[in-house]
Amino acid sequence: MKEEIVGRLRGLAREAGLQALIAMSPENFAYSMGVLIPSQLTVRSRHALGIIPVEGPDPTIIAVDIEEPVARERAWYGEIRTYNEFTQDPMNLLADCLAELGLGTGRVGIEVDYLPARARDALAARLPHASIEAADGFFLTARQRKTAGEIERIRIIGRLAAEVLEGALREARPGMTEADLGRRITGAYLGGGGDRLTMLVVGSGERSTLANAAPTRRVLQPGDLLRVDVIGTREYYYSDFCRTAVVGKASAEQERTWGLLFSARDRLIEDLRPGVGTGELYRSYAAFMAEHGLPVINFVGHGLGLTLHEEPYVGRYGSTILEEGMTLCIEPMCFLPGRGGYQVEDEILITGDGCEVLTAESWSRKLFEIS
């Protein structure tokens, strides 16, 4: 995994004429260094930096001193420099490392969509003769096609998310709260090997139309729609699996809407294969939904990996040609004010000649009824 990832990044940077790439967002640092520094997520100023020289030595890691043991335990590279978070600016350490590597006057790519403005000023002041350029796109490009190791991780956590949600819906009863259901899901997700639920959506009744509704004390009532989206991570990789249920017997209208949404899903999955453009897929989806009087939002799919939403998007704007090894979520949804929110979401791997549903091929196609 390590050689493949760093080789890919070096290739993209070399082609653009850069001498080094610097990873600093949690996802790109984890992607290229093999470890995520835990408190980077909770104490934002604890910057973690991975310097990848395009030619020459192995990458160098810069991390806060208190996290050095974790970096030593798991990182792919042994060259680890640490800083004191109270007395040292990691940007100064970065500048010094670059200078030592002979890159002080070179073209260096960094994540300008993550690097804070003040940190860039500090870096530029310390390295006045370097050209500090945007490198976000190289990471996004490299991360689109997953390595075998990445696919394995996504598969494991995706399957777990699907099993956990199925189990939770089977145990759900009218009179339970969204929070009751949330706790069962959380327990089973962590019990099954998940590391954390970063955003669990449990929205019932009118709350099913909120995009990202965290579970509340609202009680499940007959006739409610219930939308549950299991968003979490294991070994840094995301799951994102969603189903909708109804409390009690589904009405004819609910069954019809769900049936249409599921058909839209099936049609999309049938068309997923290398060489197809995502813009084309979206337009065909939007036409199907319009034909049946259902509203659409700006996208119906997104890449999934170290982040929840990443390239390639399947949406109204732009188009990406699908390639083998991409992992996507396909998520037809429609939120009908006053009537409730419906969503079906699966995780898909693009294979050599089609695709494979990583989540829940065995799930029922019917709208799940909670009784």
Next chain:
Amino acid sequence: MKEEIVGRLRGLAREAGLQALIAMSPENFAYSMGVLIPSQLTVRSRHALGIIPVEGPDPTIIAVDIEEPVARERAWYGEIRTYNEFTQDPMNLLADCLAELGLGTGRVGIEVDYLPARARDALAARLPHASIEAADGFFLTARQRKTAGEIERIRIIGRLAAEVLEGALREARPGMTEADLGRRITGAYLGGGGDRLTMLVVGSGERSTLANAAPTRRVLQPGDLLRVDVIGTREYYYSDFCRTAVVGKASAEQERTWGLLFSARDRLIEDLRPGVGTGELYRSYAAFMAEHGLPVINFVGHGLGLTLHEEPYVGRYGSTILEEGMTLCIEPMCFLPGRGGYQVEDEILITGDGCEVLTAESWSRKLFEIS
């Protein structure tokens, strides 16, 4: 809460000669607008911006269109502008709003430790005659003294963290894994009203010396030290409560080390009151630890609120005079390679004439023994 917070921010900005403040980190947006946009945490490009004109109208909110219902449901202000994440740059919308407010040529403060470098470039290009300045410090200053509403939230989640940890240690048995314990803690924390465990530390044996050890499948064995830190949030505010236990009977050395650490904690708490400098507190703590042959790290306390670590720090570098309404964690710890990591951490409110322990005054002072 709302008037007090925005009044405080306006006062600080006015004094510095700014015409507007812009909040954009999740914590400062939630602090000043009353709502956190959920997917800002998982999809970083979904910037949420709160514009606070120093004089004149109420604040304006800028959020991604898909999260508009959440913003409408909970935000303190009704002026909400939304953007399409695929076709619009929120920085352009920000520039347009500032221009409409007559601030296009003014001095505007923004969070340059959060604002990405590329976003600042976009803003500066669109507002060439505005002066875009650092405002991070105003938010940090305002957030140090908590309002009554904030203290109530911190108290509720802090007490819960302490109860949950006590319950989990009572149920812990040799042979369980760190992950078993982690699941019990998570279930009880969410069951008791917590929203999420952002970073749960369960480190046993040698892993007790890792600063931020997530629970693993490691089995608890007689003689192990076990360090558990319950870091999570409810209604956006953090808990951070830690205790250490031993599996089986504590050795004389373990009892002695724990006793010293607990005494260090008590001495610190005795000295916490308005008017005292945190630098002085740290030096007295460090001297006590050195006297007994125990190592210290660079800090023994930190502010707690919308972020896990914030001003004021109780540490080796700098000093802050304590004021009524500050909330701090006091966390003596010592990590002894080969022997294990010890830590005791409580949440404290600075009152008019001293302080109040928000967590666990009833906890035993003895090293907890798991049997």
